[in-house]
Amino acid sequence: MLTLNPKELESRVFYSYLTGTVAPRPIAFASTIDSAGNVNLSPFSFFNIMGINPPLLVFAPNNRGRDGSKKDTTLNLAEVPEVAINMVDYAMVQQMSLSSVEYPKGVNEFIKSGFTPEPSLLIKPPRVKESPAQFECKVIETKAIGTMNLYICEIIMAHFSEDIIGQNGKIDQRKTDWVARMGADWYARISESAMFEVEKPNTKIGIGYDAIPASIRLSKILTGNHLGQLGNIEALPTQEEIIEFGKNRKMQDIFEQATNGCAFLDNLLHDEASRLLAQNQVKEAWLVLLQNPSLTTN
Numbered sequence: 001m002l003t004l005n006p007k008e009l010e011s012r013v014f015y016s017y018l019t020g021t022v023a024p025r026p027i028a029f030a031s032t033i034d035s036a037g038n039v040n041l042s043p044f045s046f047f048n049i050m051g052i053n054p055p056l057l058v059f060a061p062n063n064r065g066r067d068g069s070k071k072d073t074t075l076n077l078a079e080v081p082e083v084a085i086n087m088v089d090y091a092m093v094q095q096m097s098l099s100s101v102e103y104p105k106g107v108n109e110f111i112k113s114g115f116t117p118e119p120s121l122l123i124k125p126p127r128v129k130e131s132p133a134q135f136e137c138k139v140i141e142t143k144a145i146g147t148m149n150l151y152i153c154e155i156i157m158a159h160f161s162e163d164i165i166g167q168n169g170k171i172d173q174r175k176t177d178w179v180a181r182m183g184a185d186w187y188a189r190i191s192e193s194a195m196f197e198v199e200k201p202n203t204k205i206g207i208g209y210d211a212i213p214a215s216i217r218l219s220k221i222l223t224g225n226h227l228g229q230l231g232n233i234e235a236l237p238t239q240e241e242i243i244e245f246g247k248n249r250k251m252q253d254i255f256e257q258a259t260n261g262c263a264f265l266d267n268l269l270h271d272e273a274s275r276l277l278a279q280n281q282v283k284e285a286w287l288v289l290l291q292n293p294s295l296t297t298n
């Protein structure tokens with residue numbers, strides 16, 4: 001373990017450890033405006049959703065590392081505390097990166113990076129037309145901490161492209177192609193191939209890791225993820241179900257291999273359970289694991 005005390009390091013050094021580990025971070029593509037009507041567009045990955053009632057987004061521009069001056073976004077928000085926060089997908093990533101160049105104040109990064117300004121309904125800064133999700137926000141609180149300004153923004157209007165909406169009228173996560181910031185120059189592309197589902201545990205009360213028999217918990221084959229799935233079952237199969245399941249062909253094959261000394265019964269059962277867990281067949285995996293006669297339920 002590399003153990004670091006941030007107080008003993010220059011902040012830019014600790015920054016590299018933080019941004020490489022608190023990752024990937026979504027990107028707030030923030031459009032702001034000054035009181036003279038000059039528009040600014042810049043990306044910020046110190047950003048996230050922080051509330052739903054009211055809906056809140058929080059992001060934090062740092063002062064410039066070079067000379068400690070405030071970024072244009074910070075200056076604009078001091079004059080007009082409204083921001084259009086646009087989400088960034090893969091099709092936008094290179095232009096978004098181009099917009100982060102430190103152009104002088106007053107330069108409109110919509111023009112510099114080639115994005116299309118779309119008038120907002122309730123705030124002055126325009127939205128980014130190309131972005132599949134756009135939030136019109138009012139800054140409700142600003143907190144200056146060290147070299148940062150933390151902006152707490154209430155969403156007062158939201159716009160979502162039909163391209164990411166499924167048949168039920170909600171966001172279809174498989175249709176999105178978000179990008180997120182990691183450490184150094186790395187980004188993550190979060191398209192369907194990078195996604196997977198984990199069944200919500202809070203709809204039921206799982207038996208828990210501690211209720212899993214030790215021989216399963218200490219398995220050399222089953223991983224922490226497998227044990228997490230197994231602990232999420234509400235109740236173990238009954239003795240009758242286990243006996244019935246043991247009659248199936250696959251189980252008979254396993255018993256035969258174990259009897260012939262081809263492999264240990266536990267190893268064969270754990271291999272089969274891990275295959276089932278990969279398909280999220282948790283009850284079946286338990287039915288396999290409990291075929292070991294030394295493990296009985298109820």
Ligand SMILES: Cc1cc2nc3c(=O)[nH]c(=O)nc-3n(C[C@H](O)[C@H](O)[C@H](O)COP(=O)(O)O)c2cc1C
Binds near residue numbers: 040071
């Ligand atoms: C993907 C990405 C994320 C960024 N995140 C931040 C951030 O969270 N805070 C920050 O101060 N600068 C961040 N930057 C750098 C700013 O975008 C950059 O300093 C920009 O020039 C600020 O523009 P402004 O002076 O027009 O506000 C990020 C840049 C990129 C490309």
